[in-house]
Amino acid sequence: MHIPDGFLSPQTYLPAYAAAGLAWAWAARGLRRTLDEETVPRLAAMTALAYGLGLVMVPIPGGTSGHALGVAMLALLFGVRLAFLAYSLVLALQSLLFGAGGITALAVNALAMGLCGSLAALLTYRLLRRMNETAAVAIAAWCSVLLPGLLVALALGAQPSIAHREDGTPLFFPFGFAITLPAVVIPHLFIGAGEAVLTVLVWRFARARKWCSA
Amino acid sequence: MxxxxxxxxxxxxxxxxxxxxxxxxxxxxxxxxxxxxxxxxxxxxxxxxxxEVRHAIEPANAVSVRLTFADGQPFAFEAFEVYAAGSDKPLAVGRTDAQGRAVFLPPETGEMRLRAFAADGHGVDLKFDPPRGGTTAAAPAAEDRPAKLMFGAGLLLALFGLIQLFVRRKKPL
The missing domain is CATH 1.10.12 (Lyase 2-enoyl-coa Hydratase; Chain  A, domain 2)
Structure with missing residues (x-):
């Protein structure tokens, strides 16, 4: 799901950086109040787990590969603001060390996966937790993968319309919505299922130790 | 005529x-x-x-760039475009083969740019100086993925360790 460099036009990533800058500033507000000596080691461990999970590629039916995000467990354990900041850090490291996702695309990736993924997870969990907590965590994790997948597909699919030559040849990513939406969203239906299982396991572990903030 | x-x-x-x-x-x-x-x-x-379309079979020094996913799976049958550096008109367009190789003839001089795309957003956009005249490019250093992974995790933990120095202490009960 990490969009690499060269796939997004400046018309896309520059406004995305502006939006992400505002979102990072919002998330960093009150950080000193939120963090304490118990939260930081837990956040460190979960961020390192998300970083590792994002680099473990799993083959998916259809000849492609996918990986878990780990953003749902960050959001459920620490809230949207901390999850967004921590996941942005994960994306920056993955980009710089492994080329998984581009620096120019970092803002789009962070907004899609870090912010919208966290929001999707937390809102879904809060909406469904009264029915069944475990199911709520699983569905929240599934949504935290599917919504970013949808947003990434939309960002990629918009590129031929946003930036093209006079003859219509795309300058950046060449495939439109009709191709990107099924190509990105369908594999993430499966990835979301894996993410759900993983998040439920981490959630139970964390809940037994009273780590949860959600 | x-x-x-x-x-x-x-x-x-x-x-x-x-x-x-x-x-x-x-x-x-x-x-x-x-x-x-x-x-x-x-x-x-x-x-x-x-x-009539005629053909001529000639020897040529093509460049082959192998693309794989991080797990070693070939980036097979995906679209690629090759450009001379600084040009926005492609020298070649095509699809990678079953082993994820993009094969093309390089221009006589200068750097090249290869862009490869999968519809799901995977791909590369890389610049390189292709080997010419039958020479072989120096083999890239094998990517030490576990070491990089450990390095990244170490960086993260060090950063959080630094933050830990400045966060508020919980009052003892």
């Missing part, structure tokens, strides 16, 4: 009939018929050449 299209042949027939009607060339004349048929056959042979 002028090549005639089908519409030009039709025009030629119409012209011939007009001429015949004016008694300049009798259609009943055996000599005239033979001349006309010979002329049409000769012209049709030129037209056939226009539709």
């Amino acid at each position: 002028k090549r005639f299209s089908v519409s030009e042949f039709h025009a030629l027939f119409r012209w011939r009939e007009r001429v015949a009607r004016r008694k300049l060339l009798s259609p009943q004349s055996g000599r005239g018929k033979r001349t006309t048929i010979a002329l049409l056959l000769a012209l049709s042979s030129f037209s056939a050449l226009a539709h």
Whole structure:
């Protein structure tokens, strides 16, 4: 799901950086109040787990590969603001060390996966937790993968319309919505299922130790 | 040599009939018929050449760039474009083969840019100096993924360790 460099036009990533800058500033507000000596080691461990999970590629039916995000467990354990900041850090490291996702695309990736993924997870969990907590965590994790997948597909699919030559040849990513939406969203239906299982396991572990903030 | 299209042949027939009607060339004349048929056959042979695609098999020093996913799975049958550095007109477009190789002929000088795309957003956009004249590019250093993974995790933990120095302490109960 990490969009690499060269796939997004400046018309896309520059406004995305502006939006992400505002979102990072919002998330960093009150950080000193939120963090304490118990939260930081837990956040460190979960961020390192998300970083590792994002680099473990799993083959998916259809000849492609996918990986878990780990953003749902960050959001459920620490809230949207901390999850967004921590996941942005994960994306920056993955980009710089492994080329998984581009620096120019970092803002789009962070907004899609870090912010919208966290929001999707937390809102879904809060909406469904009264029915069944475990199911709520699983569905929240599934949504935290599917919504970013949808947003990434939309960002990629918009590129031929946003930036093209006079003859219509795309300058950046060449495939439109009709191709990107099924190509990105369908594999993430499966990835979301894996993410759900993983998040439920981490959630139970964390809940037994009273780590949860959600 | 002028090549005639089908519409030009039709025009030629119409012209011939007009001429015949004016008694300049009798259609009943055996000599005239033979001349006309010979002329049409000769012209049709030129037209056939226009539709023929010829081929020549020549040795060439192509460059092969192998693309794989992080787990080693080939980036197979995906679209790629190759550009000379600084140009936005592709030198070659195509699809990677079953082993994820993009194969193309490099220009004589200068850097190249390779862009490869999968519809799901995977891909690369890389610049490189291709090997030329039958030489082999220096093998890239094997990517030490576990070491990088550990380095990244170490960086994260060090950063959080630093944050830990400055966060508020919980009051003892």
